[in-house]
Amino acid sequence: xxxxxxxxxxxxxxxxxxxxxxxxxxxxxxxxxxxxxxxxxxxxxxxxxxxxxxxxxxxxxxxxxxxxxxxxxxxxxxxxxxxxxxxxxxxxxxxxxxxxxxxxxxxxxxxxxxxxxxxxxxxxxxxxxxxxxxxxxxxxxxxxxxxxxxxxxxxxxxxxxxxxxxxxxxxxxxxxxxxxxxxxxxxxxxxxxxxxxxxxxxxxxxxxxxxxxxxxxxxxxxxxxxxxxxxxxxxxxxxxxxxxxxxxxxxxxxxxxxxxxxxxxxxxxxxxxxxxxxxxxxxxxxxxxxxxxxxxxxxxxxxxxxxxxxxxxxxxxxxxxxxxxxxxxxxxxxxxxxxxxxxxxxxxxxxxxxxxxxxxxxxxxxxxxxxxxxxxxxxxxxxxxxxxxxxxxxxxxxxxxxxxxxxxxxxxxxxxxxxxxxxxxxxxxxxxxxxxxxxxxxxxxxxxxxxxxxxxxxxxxxxxxxxxxxxxxxxxxxxxxxxxxxxxxxxxxxxxxxxxxxxxxxxxxxxxxxxxxxxxxxxxxxxxxxxxxxxxxxxxxxxxxxxxxxxxxxxxxxxxxxxxxxxxxxxxxxxx
Numbered sequence: 127x128x129x130x131x132x133x134x135x136x137x138x139x140x141x142x143x144x145x146x147x148x149x150x151x152x153x154x155x156x157x158x159x160x161x162x163x164x165x166x167x168x169x170x171x172x173x174x175x176x177x178x179x180x181x182x183x184x185x186x187x188x189x190x191x192x193x194x195x196x197x198x199x200x201x202x203x204x205x206x207x208x209x210x211x212x213x214x215x216x217x218x219x220x221x222x223x224x225x226x227x228x229x230x231x232x233x234x235x236x237x238x239x240x241x242x243x244x245x246x247x248x249x250x251x252x253x254x255x256x257x258x259x260x261x262x263x264x265x266x267x268x269x270x271x272x273x274x275x276x277x278x279x280x281x282x283x284x285x286x287x288x289x290x291x292x293x294x295x296x297x298x299x300x301x302x303x304x305x306x307x308x309x310x311x312x313x314x315x316x317x318x319x320x321x322x323x324x325x326x327x328x329x330x331x332x333x334x335x336x337x338x339x340x341x342x343x344x345x346x347x348x349x350x351x352x353x354x355x356x357x358x359x360x361x362x363x364x365x366x367x368x369x370x371x372x373x374x375x376x377x378x379x380x381x382x383x384x385x386x387x388x389x390x391x392x393x394x395x396x397x398x399x400x401x402x403x404x405x406x407x408x409x410x411x412x413x414x415x416x417x418x419x420x421x422x423x424x425x426x427x428x429x430x431x432x433x434x435x436x437x438x439x440x441x442x443x444x445x446x447x448x449x450x451x452x453x454x455x456x457x458x459x460x461x462x463x464x465x466x467x468x469x470x471x472x473x474x475x476x477x478x479x480x481x482x483x484x485x486x487x488x489x490x491x492x493x494x495x496x497x498x499x500x501x502x503x504x505x506x507x508x509x510x511x512x513x514x515x516x517x518x519x520x521x522x523x524x525x526x527x528x529x530x531x532x533x534x535x536x537x538x539x540x541x542x543x544x545x546x547x548x549x550x551x552x553x554x555x556x557x558x559x560x561x562x563x564x565x566x567x568x569x570x571x572x573x574x575x576x577x578x579x580x581x582x583x584x585x586x587x588x589x590x591x592x593x594x595x596x597x598x599x600x601x602x603x604x605x606x607x608x609x610x611x612x613x614x615x616x617x618x619x620x621x622x623x624x625x626x627x628x629x630x631x632x633x634x635x636x637x638x639x640x641x642x643x644x645x646x647x648x649x650x651x652x653x654x655x656x657x658x659x660x661x662x663x664x665x666x667x668x669x670x671x672x673x674x675x676x677x678x679x680x681x682x683x684x685x686x687x688x689x690x691x692x693x694x695x696x697x698x699x700x701x702x
Contacts, residue, residue: 130154130156131151131156131157132180132199133488133489133490134175134459134460134489135154135457136151137488138152138153149240150241150242154200154202155199155201156197156199156200157182162187163195164235164239166188167184167185167193168184168185169182170182170185171183175199178207179196179197179199181195182196183195186246193234193246194231194248195244195246196245196335197242197243197245198243200241200242203243208243211243212236212238212243214328215233216236217325217328219236228250231250231338232247232248233245247336326345326346327349329345330346330359330363334366334369339369339370340370342362343366343367343370346359347363355386357383357386357390361392363376364376364377364379364383364396365396376400377401380396380397390420391417391420392424394416394420394427395426395427398410398413398430399430401413407434410434411431414431414434423454425451425454425455428447428448428454429447429448429460429461429464431447432445432448432451436464441468441471444464444468445465448461448465448468452465459495462481462482462485463485463494466478466479466502467498470498470502470505475506479499479502479506486499492522493520493522494523496522497526497528499512499515504532504536504539510536510540513533513537516529516536520533527553527554527560527563530549530552530553531549531550531553531560531563534547534549534553537549538566538570543570543573546566547570550564550566559590561588561591561597564586564590565587565594565600568580568587568601569600572604577607581604581605584600595621595628595631598620599617599631602618602621602631602634602635602638603634605617606634609641611641612638612642614635615638618631627658629659629662629665632652632654632658633664633668635651636651636652636655640672640675649676652668652669653669663689663690666685666686666689666692670686673685
């Protein structure tokens with residue numbers, strides 16, 4: 127048995143003891159992991175879900191190759207929708223028969239198995255050649271489940287001869303499908319009737335689904351030449367142009383679609399996506415509002431709006447949008463994750479942990495979720511609990527630099543420095559430009575007194591992010607420790623250029639100037655430290671030392687007394 131592959135929207139545990147041979151989820155009807163469709167296509171995992179359909183990774187045990195299975199969700203589709211799906215699949219298979227280029231993605235089979243209407247796509251092998259003798263499409267007929275087996279699979283498939291140059295349309299496929307409805311086990315005709323017109327919209331949708339954006343764009347444009355007011359073609363063109371990275375043109379396509387159907391929330395939501403890519407955030411927000419004006423319960427507009435608000439730093443408003451989205455559909459792991467990330471940014475760690483746990487209930491296979499939960503626990507001063515979560519994230523996504531970096535941070539906090547260095551190196555192997563990993567690596571090397579190596583790490587961090595003030599400060603402090611005071615001053619000045627209120631940098635710059643005998647400059651630096659942080663006793667003590675050296679003994683004594691009073695005040699306020 128096992129849990130439904132659709133952990134986000136279903137997640138049902140199929141454990142019915144009286145139905146051990148169950149092949150499909152009892153709640154939603156999609157295939158379970160490891161079952162064979164038509165005795166041939168082994169289902170392995172869920173790749174995605176979109177409006178009543180699922181996309182699954184499978185394996186063709188006859189041909190020994192990976193396949194992609196696209197299927198209607200049985201519990202969410204009507205008989206008419208299944209029939210339409212199979213008609214479209216038949217058209218797609220017929221179109222695929224005309225594709226001969228190795229490496230192309232084609233529909234190799236389709237049909238119905240139990241409650242499931244599906245089609246199967248695979249990469250066209252180099253060995254297959256298009257000839258009049260072998261050109262055709264594979265059609266899988268529905269047979270009773272008890273008759274299905276790997277050995278019998280060949281008897282459930284028919285080859286339709288498709289002469290070169292045959293134009294296949296939706297109408298012609300529907301006529302053939304209509305005959306099959308009368309008797310599903312009647313063999314299909316050897317040829318499909320010829321028709322002159324082509325369904326360019328269907329061809330565009332098919333090419334878009336296969337990721338062939340140039341062909342999809344060409345098909346949509348041809349469809350629009352034939353019918354300039356075809357809303358679905360304008361919408362498909364917009365989505366295709368976004369896939370090609372041409373967001374400005376996509377926006378124009380969506381504008382055409384909206385002019386034809388202005389009350390469609392989905393079109394407004396799509397337009398928002400294009401505007402987001404163009405970084406036109408105010409207009410993006412207007413689009414979400416328009417979508418919600420036409421459908422206040424359009425969950426994708428609420429979630430999109432929340433994510434846009436979160437990116438803009440409007441965290442509280444984003445949380446409100448996420449709440450609305452989750453009230454409408456609480457089984458959205460991505461929205462729970464976004465809510466958790468937003469709460470994390472507000473340092474509301476307990477609430478963030480609750481949100482991430484909700485997301486993990488729906489999607490246990492997401493490395494990002496395990497990584498985020500680990501980061502929350504580390505921020506809550508529990509690195510020992512965070513470590514196994516980050517280990518799981520690295521197992522799920524072993525080439526992700528961020529998860530190795532976060533695991534290294536756990537080990538650093540646990541003072542397991544050698545292991546931490548190893549994980550920082552793993553992170554940098556996947557992303558050599560990760561400034562944070564170079565910086566934390568430098569901190570660990572400094573902690574074990576490998577100062578020269580630490581300096582090299584800080585230099586690498588600053589190579590990729592020269593605005594990293596703490597790296598400039600730490601570099602300066604190490605150089606001061608190594609008595610390279612002039613270099614240390616340069617580093618402190620770089621930190622202060624970015625943040626002139628960096629108290630520790632003013633203080634340590636003063637110490638470096640004092641070491642070089644530049645007393646007046648040292649006093650000026652320490653004056654800055656005490657003016658920005660008058661409650662910091664170290665700066666006052668250091669200032670007293672410089673004043674003593676300058677012969678200003680009374681001022682030095684006053685600074686010392688003030689520093690002692692600050693320390694006494696801190697001790698009295700400290701918890702017992």
